[in-house]
Amino acid sequence: MSLDQTMFIPVLAESLQTTSSPTPLQFFGILLGLLGLFFFVGTAVGMIRFPDFYTRMHAAGKGDTLSTMLMLSGFGLVSMEDLSMGSWLLFFKIMGVVLFIFITCPTSSHALMRAAFEDDEMPMTEKDLKKPSAKKK
Amino acid sequence: MFEDGTIINELLIERLNYLIYVVLLLIGLHAMIAKKNLIKKLIGMSIFQTAIILFYVSIGVKEGSTIPVYLPEHDLHGSHSVPSDTNETSHFEHGPFIVDSSLVRGYANPLPHVLMLTAIVVGVATLGLALALCLRIYQGYGTIEEDEVLAKIERQEMLSKPSIVVKSVDSSKTTNSKAEKPPSKPKVSSSSPSTKRPQAIPKTKAKAASTSAKAKTSRAKSVSPKAKPAASKSTTTGSKKSPAKSKTAASKPTTKAKPKPKVKSKAKPAVRTKSSSPAKKATASKPKPRTPKK
Amino acid sequence: MGKFFSFGVAPNEKCLFLCNLIFLFTLYLLVVFILLFLNWIVLSGKFDAFHLGLGVVSCVVVTWLSQDLLFYDRKMGFVERTRQVFAFLRYIPWIIWEVVKANLHVLKLATTSKGYEEISPRVVTFKTILKTDFAKFVLANSITLTPGTITMLIRGKVFHVHTMSQFLEDDLLTGSIEKKVAEVFEPDVLP
Amino acid sequence: MKLLSFIPVLVVGVLLLYAAKDFPEWGSLDAPASKSPVSSHFIANTGVDTEVPNMVTAVLADYRGFDTMFETVVVFIAGMAVLAILKNSGRKKLVKREFEVDAEPDLIVTNTVRLLVPVIQIFAFYVLAHGHVSPGGGFQGGVLMGASFILVALSWDLETALIRFPFNWTTILGGLGVFLYAGIGLLSMFLGGEFLDYSELANIFTVSREMARYHAMLGVEIGVGLTVTAIMFSLYANLSTEGRHQRGL
Incomplete structure (x- = not known):
C-alpha cells in the first residue's frame, strides 16, 4: 500500500517510535506492565494446578487484581509523554479504572465463591487435620 | 506458498476477514437449522448476526486510516461550546474546512459503522422479543424443544378440530x-x-x-421440582383424562x-x-x- | 417522617436536632454532587460553558436518581467522616502491600512443588466485632485481598472464610485485620 | 437429520467463499465501499455541514436521521411487544421457582454496587453528551444507563430496582424519547424546512445553521438514550420474571 500522506502515520507505528527512547517515567511504566505480566503467569499456572474450584478462585481473584492494576497504571505512566492537561486527565481516568478494579475484583471473587458454596459444591479439605471445615448452612 | 495469485494467498492473507465471516455465518446457520432447542436456535441467530456485523465493519477498514473522528488539525473550530461566537461571519475564519480527497483516505469509512451501530441495537431488541416468545412457548407447552412442541400442537389440533x-x-x-x-x-x-x-x-x-423423563432431561434441575407435584396431579386427574384419550x-x-x-x-x-x-x-x-x- | 415535622410540639432540642438532620442531609447532597462533578470533569476534559453546563445537569439528575446509594449512614457528622477518610488513606498502602504479598504467595503455591505441598484448604468461621455494614464490607474485601484467604459468606456477624493453610487460619483468627479496619471505621468497638 | 442439514450449510459456504474471491482485499483503498461518493462526501463535508467532529454521530443523527428515528421506534415497539406478550401470562399465584434463591441480598455485593452505580450513571451521561467529539452517543449511553438499573436489580432484587425506576416510567420514558426525536423533526418542519432538517432550528435558538444541527443532534441523542434506557430495563424486568414484576431472579 502506498500511502503518501504524512499526516496519517498509523497509531501503532507512532507509539513504537516513541517507545524506542522512553523517558524515565515511561520506562517505569513499561516495567510496571512487565511486572503485571509476571503476576499473571502466577494466576495462569495456579488456575491449572490448584486442586478444586475454591483454591482456583484464590489464584484467579488475587492475580487478577494486582496484575490488572499494575498493567493499567503502567499504561497510564506510558501515556504521559508530556505533563500537559490532557495526559494528566488520561492518567486520572486510568487511575479511576484501577480504583474500580480494586473494589470489584475481590467482590467478584467473593460472589463466585458464594455462588459455589450455596450450590453445595463442597470445599476440598484434608481429612487428617484437626479442624475440619466449619461449614454451617 | 503465499505468492500472489494463489488461492491460499487470496483467502488467507488478503481476504481473511471474509473467511472468518463465512465460518461464523455457517456456524450460525447450522445452529439455526439443525438444533432442536429454541434457545440454541437463538444463539445461532446471534452468531449469524455477529458474522454480518463483522463483515460490514471489515468493509469499512482502510489501510493506515484512523477512526472516523476528525483529528484536531482538521477540526479547527475547536471550542464549539459557546453558541454565540460561531455566527455566520466569523465561522469561516476559524471553522472547519472541507477535507480534500487525499485526506479523505485517512479516515475509515463511517457508513458501515453507523449501519452496524443501529443493527446491534435492533439485534438486542429482536433478541429480547424472541426470548419473550420462547418464554411464552415454555409457559404454554412446558418445553422449548421444537419437536416436542410440534407434537403437542399436532395433538391439540386433533383434539380441538371437532370441538368447535x-x-x-x-x-x-x-x-x-x-x-x-x-x-x-x-x-x-x-x-x-x-x-x-x-x-x-x-x-x-x-x-x-x-421418572424416565426426569432422568432423561439434562436440565433436570428446573424440571424435577415440578415433576413431583405434577405426577401426583396426573394420578388424581387421570380419571378424567385417560378414558378420553383411550376413546380418541x-x-x-x-x-x-x-x-x-x-x-x-x-x-x-x-x-x-x-x-x-x-x-x-x-x-x-x-x-x-x-x-x-x- | 411525620413526627419529624411536628415543629409546634417539639421542644427546643428536638427542633435543633431536626434542623441539624436537615442540614446534614443537604450537605450530603452537596457532597455527592461535588464528587460526581469531579468525576465528570475527569471524564470530560472540556472546560467550556456548554459542556460544564451539561455536566451540571447530568450530575443533578444522577444525584436525584441515586444519591441514597452513597453515604448510607447520613447521621454521621462531617468531623467523623473526614477523620475516617484520612484514616482510610493511611490504610490503603498497607492493603496494597498485602495484595503484593498475596500474589507472591499464590505464585509460590502455584509454581513450586514445596508450596503445593502446603495447600490444605479449609473453611474458617469467626465472629466479628464490627457493627456497620460498610465496615464489614471493607473487612471482607481486605480479607479477600490478604494472602490465602477469601471471604465466602457473611451471615449477620459471622464470617465464613476460605483459607489455604493452617498458618493462615491462625493468622486470621488473631484478628489483626479486624483491628485495623476497626481503627478506621469504628474506634469505639476496640477495647 | 443433522447430517442432512450440513448439505445446505456447505452449499452456502462454498458459494460464499467463491463469491469472496471477487470481494476487495482487506483494507483496500479502492474498495467500492470506500470509493463510493456517499461515504467520501460524509467524510469531507461533515465538519462544514454540522461542525460535529465525530462523523459517525453526524451520519447517524443527521444525514440518516430518518433511519435512526425508526430504529428507535423499533426498539420501543420491541419493548412494548415483550410487555404485551408476557404481561399477565404467567401463573397468577406466586409459585416459588426452583432457581429463585431465597437469600437476603449479599452484603459485599450490595455495598460494591452502591459505590459503582452513581459512577456508571455519570459515565452513561458522559458517553451520551460527548457523542459528538468522541465515540459514543445515544444508544451506547442508554444501554449503560439501563445496565446500571439492571445491576441494582441483580444485586438486590427486582422489586428494589422497581422502587428506583418504576415500571410505568419505562413505557412513559420510552414513548417520550421517540416523541422527542419526532418532535425535533416536526419542529424543523413547521419552521419551513423538511422533516428532520435541523438547520431550520437556527431561527429559534439564534445560532448558526451548523450549530443548530449540532445542538439538535444532541437533543435527538437524548431522545434515543431515553428510549434505550427504558426499554433495556423493561426487557430485563419482563424477561426475568415472566412479566409479573415480582421477586425477580
Whole structure:
C-alpha cells in the first residue's frame, strides 16, 4: 500500500517510535506492565494446578487484581509523554479504572465463591487435620 | 506458498476477514437449522448476526486510516461550546474546512459503522422479543424443544378440530352424551368401574414415564421440582383424562362422528389447566393409543 | 417522617436536632454532587460553558436518581467522616502491600512443588466485632485481598472464610485485620 | 437429520467463499465501499455541514436521521411487544421457582454496587453528551444507563430496582424519547424546512445553521438514550420474571 500522506502515520507505528527512547517515567511504566505480566503467569499456572474450584478462585481473584492494576497504571505512566492537561486527565481516568478494579475484583471473587458454596459444591479439605471445615448452612 | 495469485494467498492473507465471516455465518446457520432447542436456535441467530456485523465493519477498514473522528488539525473550530461566537461571519475564519480527497483516505469509512451501530441495537431488541416468545412457548407447552412442541400442537389440533361444533354444549349434556356413548363403544368405557380399569394401567405407566423423563432431561434441575407435584396431579386427574384419550385412540379405527368430541372438549380444559406439566402428559399419553389398537 | 415535622410540639432540642438532620442531609447532597462533578470533569476534559453546563445537569439528575446509594449512614457528622477518610488513606498502602504479598504467595503455591505441598484448604468461621455494614464490607474485601484467604459468606456477624493453610487460619483468627479496619471505621468497638 | 442439514450449510459456504474471491482485499483503498461518493462526501463535508467532529454521530443523527428515528421506534415497539406478550401470562399465584434463591441480598455485593452505580450513571451521561467529539452517543449511553438499573436489580432484587425506576416510567420514558426525536423533526418542519432538517432550528435558538444541527443532534441523542434506557430495563424486568414484576431472579 502506498500511502503518501504524512499526516496519517498509523497509531501503532507512532507509539513504537516513541517507545524506542522512553523517558524515565515511561520506562517505569513499561516495567510496571512487565511486572503485571509476571503476576499473571502466577494466576495462569495456579488456575491449572490448584486442586478444586475454591483454591482456583484464590489464584484467579488475587492475580487478577494486582496484575490488572499494575498493567493499567503502567499504561497510564506510558501515556504521559508530556505533563500537559490532557495526559494528566488520561492518567486520572486510568487511575479511576484501577480504583474500580480494586473494589470489584475481590467482590467478584467473593460472589463466585458464594455462588459455589450455596450450590453445595463442597470445599476440598484434608481429612487428617484437626479442624475440619466449619461449614454451617 | 503465499505468492500472489494463489488461492491460499487470496483467502488467507488478503481476504481473511471474509473467511472468518463465512465460518461464523455457517456456524450460525447450522445452529439455526439443525438444533432442536429454541434457545440454541437463538444463539445461532446471534452468531449469524455477529458474522454480518463483522463483515460490514471489515468493509469499512482502510489501510493506515484512523477512526472516523476528525483529528484536531482538521477540526479547527475547536471550542464549539459557546453558541454565540460561531455566527455566520466569523465561522469561516476559524471553522472547519472541507477535507480534500487525499485526506479523505485517512479516515475509515463511517457508513458501515453507523449501519452496524443501529443493527446491534435492533439485534438486542429482536433478541429480547424472541426470548419473550420462547418464554411464552415454555409457559404454554412446558418445553422449548421444537419437536416436542410440534407434537403437542399436532395433538391439540386433533383434539380441538371437532370441538368447535360442540362448544355451546354445557357440561350436563356432555355427561349425557357420555352416557349415550357406551352402547356404541366397546365395553371399556361402558360404566364407571370400567373407566377405572384402563386408568389403573396408565397410572403406573405415567409414573414410570415421568421418572424416565426426569432422568432423561439434562436440565433436570428446573424440571424435577415440578415433576413431583405434577405426577401426583396426573394420578388424581387421570380419571378424567385417560378414558378420553383411550376413546380418541379408539375413534381412529371405528370412525365415529359426534359423541366423542364432547368428551374431548371436556378433556381439553384439563389439558390447559395442567399446562405446568404437559411434558408428562405427552409421555404418558403416547403408550395409551397403542394399546387399544392392538 | 411525620413526627419529624411536628415543629409546634417539639421542644427546643428536638427542633435543633431536626434542623441539624436537615442540614446534614443537604450537605450530603452537596457532597455527592461535588464528587460526581469531579468525576465528570475527569471524564470530560472540556472546560467550556456548554459542556460544564451539561455536566451540571447530568450530575443533578444522577444525584436525584441515586444519591441514597452513597453515604448510607447520613447521621454521621462531617468531623467523623473526614477523620475516617484520612484514616482510610493511611490504610490503603498497607492493603496494597498485602495484595503484593498475596500474589507472591499464590505464585509460590502455584509454581513450586514445596508450596503445593502446603495447600490444605479449609473453611474458617469467626465472629466479628464490627457493627456497620460498610465496615464489614471493607473487612471482607481486605480479607479477600490478604494472602490465602477469601471471604465466602457473611451471615449477620459471622464470617465464613476460605483459607489455604493452617498458618493462615491462625493468622486470621488473631484478628489483626479486624483491628485495623476497626481503627478506621469504628474506634469505639476496640477495647 | 443433522447430517442432512450440513448439505445446505456447505452449499452456502462454498458459494460464499467463491463469491469472496471477487470481494476487495482487506483494507483496500479502492474498495467500492470506500470509493463510493456517499461515504467520501460524509467524510469531507461533515465538519462544514454540522461542525460535529465525530462523523459517525453526524451520519447517524443527521444525514440518516430518518433511519435512526425508526430504529428507535423499533426498539420501543420491541419493548412494548415483550410487555404485551408476557404481561399477565404467567401463573397468577406466586409459585416459588426452583432457581429463585431465597437469600437476603449479599452484603459485599450490595455495598460494591452502591459505590459503582452513581459512577456508571455519570459515565452513561458522559458517553451520551460527548457523542459528538468522541465515540459514543445515544444508544451506547442508554444501554449503560439501563445496565446500571439492571445491576441494582441483580444485586438486590427486582422489586428494589422497581422502587428506583418504576415500571410505568419505562413505557412513559420510552414513548417520550421517540416523541422527542419526532418532535425535533416536526419542529424543523413547521419552521419551513423538511422533516428532520435541523438547520431550520437556527431561527429559534439564534445560532448558526451548523450549530443548530449540532445542538439538535444532541437533543435527538437524548431522545434515543431515553428510549434505550427504558426499554433495556423493561426487557430485563419482563424477561426475568415472566412479566409479573415480582421477586425477580
